[in-house]
Amino acid sequence: MRRKITELFSVLLLLALWTAPLKAQTNEASAADISPLLEEIRSKYDLPALAAAVVRADGTIAEGAVGVRVKGRPERVTLKDRFHLGSTAKSMTATMIATLVEEGKLSWETTLAQVFPELGDKLHPTLRAVTLAQLLTHRAGITPFEDEEEPTWKQLPKFKGSPTKVRLAFTEWMLRRGAASPVGEYVYSNAGYCLAAAMAERVTGKSWESLMRERLFKPLGLRSAGFGWPARDHAHEPWGHQEIKGELTPHSPRDVYQLPPYIAPAGDVHMSIGDF
Numbered sequence: 001m002r003r004k005i006t007e008l009f010s011v012l013l014l015l016a017l018w019t020a021p022l023k024a025q026t027n028e029a030s031a032a033d034i035s036p037l038l039e040e041i042r043s044k045y046d047l048p049a050l051a052a053a054v055v056r057a058d059g060t061i062a063e064g065a066v067g068v069r070v071k072g073r074p075e076r077v078t079l080k081d082r083f084h085l086g087s088t089a090k091s092m093t094a095t096m097i098a099t100l101v102e103e104g105k106l107s108w109e110t111t112l113a114q115v116f117p118e119l120g121d122k123l124h125p126t127l128r129a130v131t132l133a134q135l136l137t138h139r140a141g142i143t144p145f146e147d148e149e150e151p152t153w154k155q156l157p158k159f160k161g162s163p164t165k166v167r168l169a170f171t172e173w174m175l176r177r178g179a180a181s182p183v184g185e186y187v188y189s190n191a192g193y194c195l196a197a198a199m200a201e202r203v204t205g206k207s208w209e210s211l212m213r214e215r216l217f218k219p220l221g222l223r224s225a226g227f228g229w230p231a232r233d234h235a236h237e238p239w240g241h242q243e244i245k246g247e248l249t250p251h252s253p254r255d256v257y258q259l260p261p262y263i264a265p266a267g268d269v270h271m272s273i274g275d276f
Contacts, residue, residue: 035064042067048241048248049077051273065273069231069238070250082230082237082270089269090193093208094136096215097200101132105203108133112175115199124178134183135196141179142192145263152180163261164207170262171198190266197265208265225271227264229253237270 034052042050049067053060069075100106113119113128126141134140143152157173159166174191181187197208204211209227217225230237231253240251251257259268 031060032062033064034062035066038064039066046248048250049238051077051079051081051083053273053276060274063273069236071241071248072250075236077238079274080224080272082224082226082234082272083276084229084238084240084270085267085276087190087267088276089265089267092212092216092269093193093197093265096211097132097136097196099215100200100203106132106199110199112195112199115202116171116175119172119175122172123175126179126183127175130179130183132196132199135192135199138186138188138192139184140189140192140195141181141183141185141187142174142189142195143177143180144187144189145191146188159262162207163209163264164201166261167194167198167201167208167265171195190263193266194262194264212269220275222271222275224275225269227268228258228270230270232258 031053034054038050038052041047047067048071049065049069051063051065053063055061063079065077065079065081067077069077069081097106101108108131110132111128112130113123116123130140130142135142144150145152157169159169159173161169170191171194174195200211201208206214212227213225216222226233229240231239237253239253241248242251243249
């Protein structure tokens with residue numbers, strides 16, 4: 001993990017140094033093409049594709065997209081291609097929830113017990129006073145759901161119904177189990193973002209997906225934004241890849257493996273690099 005962070009920092013530093021002379025560009029000028037730099041990085045790390053943009057408050061000053069949509073196929077990626085963004089969706093979910101806080105529909109100190117009073121004594125005492133802020137900052141003691149080898153994955157019931165109903169059922173199930181780590185201690189948790197999203201759904205009566213569209217995607221003009229693997233609904237989009245026996249292998253967007261609704265608020269958003 002530390003090596004990956006170091007490599008990512010090196011990539012970002014290269015981008016920063018390479019684009020430093022571009023800061024004098026005006027808004028009218030087209031963004032500089034950084035594809036040659038990206039191709040060096042893509043080739044070095046044997047990636048199927050890579051897209052990046054350098055953005056300031058007044059616009060995009062550099063951008064590029066290199067590689068192929070699916071390893072072993074000829075179709076090249078473009079700047080308009082939608083990429084799955086993984087855990088960066090957490091910042092988007094948190095921003096959407098911040099708009100609810102701004103409107104007074106929630107507060108950062110709103111507790112799980114206040115939003116789900118019907119659970120009564122079924123809500124485990126260790127989680128009763130957990131706040132929205134603690135959920136969004138990974139300090140709520142919620143099981144991580146980060147590694148598929150975690151025993152909790154295998155204990156999950158098969159939740160049915162709409163995504164909102166699945167998230168509510170998952171939330172109720174988690175709240176009965178109690179804290180997996182000391183509340184207040186930092187422990188990264190995908191599941192914590194499901195609980196936060198369920199709080200937003202409860203106070204608004206709208207699904208997380210609808211809230212994201214209405215409060216984030218539409219106001220910001222993110223026309224390419226959507227949910228799930230991008231190539232699942234748009235045939236000519238990049239596929240995900242997974243490492244199998246040391247080699248990157250294309251992962252079909254229609255494979256049985258999809259991020260479930262209770263993980264979606266933590267990492268199931270896609271969009272183009274320009275919108276991102």
